Amino acid sequence: MDILNHAQEEPGESAECLPRGSVRDILLLSWKTLGAAAARGRVLFVACLLLICGTAVFIGVVPTRVFGHDDFFLLDNGWRVVCGLRPHLDFYSPWGPLTFLIVGLGMVISNASPNAIGYGNAIVGLLVGLWGYRLGRDRLLTAPRVLFGLFLAALVTAPYALGTWPVFSTHAMVYNRYGYALLGLVLVECLQRSEGAEEHAGEMLGGISTGVAMALALFLKASFFAVCVPIVVVSLIFRKPPKRRLYGLAAGFGVVAFAFLAYLRFDILRVAQDLRMAAGARSKAMGIFPSGLVLKFVGQVPSLLILTVLFLYRSSPKKAAGRWFEEYQLQIWGLLVFIADAMLMFSNMQSSGMPLLAVFGIVIASRMISERRGAAAAESLAEKHRYIFLMLLCGMLTLPQFCFDLTGLGYGAIQRAHPSAAKYRVRFSTPRLAALILYDAPIDKRANGGPYTASANEGIELLTRNCGPGDRVLTMDMVNPFPYALGWRPARGGMAAVAHNYLFTDELRPSAAEYFGDATVVMVPKEPALDRCYYDGYYRIYSPAMFERYRLAAESESWWLYKLK
DSSP, X not given: OOTTTOOOOOTTOXXXXXXXXXXXXXXXXXXXXXXXXXXXXXXHHHHHHHHHHHHHHHHSSOOBSSOTHHHHHHHHHHHHHHTTOOBTTTBBOSSOSHHHHHHHHHHHHHTSOTTHHHHHHHHHHHHHHHHHHHHTTTTSOHHHHHHHHHHHHHHHHXXXXXXXXXXXXXXXXXXXXHHHHHHHHHHHHHHSOXXXXXXXXTHXXXXXXXXXXXXXXXXXXXXXXXXHHHHHHHHHXXXXXXXXXXXXXXXXXXXXXXXXXXXXXXXXXHHHHHHHHHHHHHHHHHHHOHHHHHHHHHHTHHHHHHHHHHHHHHSOSSOOTTOHHHHHHHHHHHHHHHHHHHHHHHHTTOSSOOHHHHHHHHXXXXXXXXXXXXXXXXXXXXXXXXXXXXXXXXXXHHHHHHHHHHHHHHHHHHHHHSOOGGGOSOOOSSGXXXXXXXXXXXXXXXXXXXHHHHHHHHHHHHHHHXXXXXXXXXXXXXXXXXXXXXXXXXOSOSBSSOOBTTTBOSSSSOOHHHHHTTXXXXXXXXXXXXXXXXXXXXXXXXXHHHHHHEEEEEEOSSEEEEEEO
């Protein structure tokens, strides 16, 4: 029986037996009347979820240790969306519009402050946390259900890049965190059947949940949607799906996909064209650096070993009749989840980390707790030890990522409360960027800290001297910080981010007319923040067309400013 729906008063804790009168007595009575673990779990979950999301709000835009230019990837594209430009239609984007809409929502809330990034993360963390907790009803026991919801919230809000240390604070690649959270929701619904009082209870809502998550993943980053598909297909094979689940899946996916396509004016051809460019470029990048893929795989061997030992010890040598197929299904699921995590890590700019295996560990732990409660009261000491060992293995899959994310949140909050002036040399010159701090670091020097801040300040000063709010600025670097920093309307054209042979190639790329669009000014850095291996090919492709269309109007120590002829 699911303890979530059948909470009962614990024996010996009747409310009538409690003393009354004092504040302590009243508070104790209130707690006792909450009932069993399920109600207390709800209180604990809500309190912890609000603490996680409140911390993300407090941090806002985290004082950034690495990949500082990625802050402007989010701010620039969020500003584009706020100004009415649409990804795929008005500028090339390997990503769907979801991430930029989230940042745009944060900008509306924050009056276009850089804190929009943290506010957007807090909103998403709150939604996926509640979503995961509700989805876990009748699927997970109380403790795993609470852990699942909080795990997703922390995964979304932690301000550091997946695969790095939590003290390397940054919002870089936050879309990967969103994608893993959506995949976690899909995985739990596909792997764990609802076990309500009625047969097929919750299947309609479960199907809707998975359909919505799949559609969001498609318009977030196509690689996450590609991983959703085999997970759902395998669930259809192992679980004979009732029609209501299929109807829910189709309805959830269809409604959300229709809304996004309406936002993109149903220009499916342009969307497909951008996704084709991105897929071709990413495939080429993976072929150029095969040794990096091998190193990534070797780094995940410990996770594979933990998974293998978990299944070996979980499979009892005395299997009950008819149980062998269930054991076989779990092994297939474990292998599928590991492969999905590995493929996403290979396609992302992510050195390590397997969040899906962490979710898988939560589900397996919930199953083992449930099975042990249903077993006979008398069990051998060896069986108890085996159970404890298996729970430790599940914890080794789940808790490292969860603890890293909580550490990253806590460290970001400390840095926001007590920023160290000795660790950064200059601040941004425009009031709009006052909340943004980039720390100096021994790595990633050109794209972070004092050098990048000083370069951006110099470019802002050059633009304000030679141009005006009516100009539309394009920057030939990975990202374009200037329209957002100045509050000017962005140009129609350009790219969401630039990386030659990673986001586009010589063959698969926007044309010069699509790239330059209606830009009246082009800013060219003398020393780009983007690594040369990604920049040189990009400059080679588009610089001839720039020289044809634009003339050199001004320059500074770090920038050339070109104006439309």
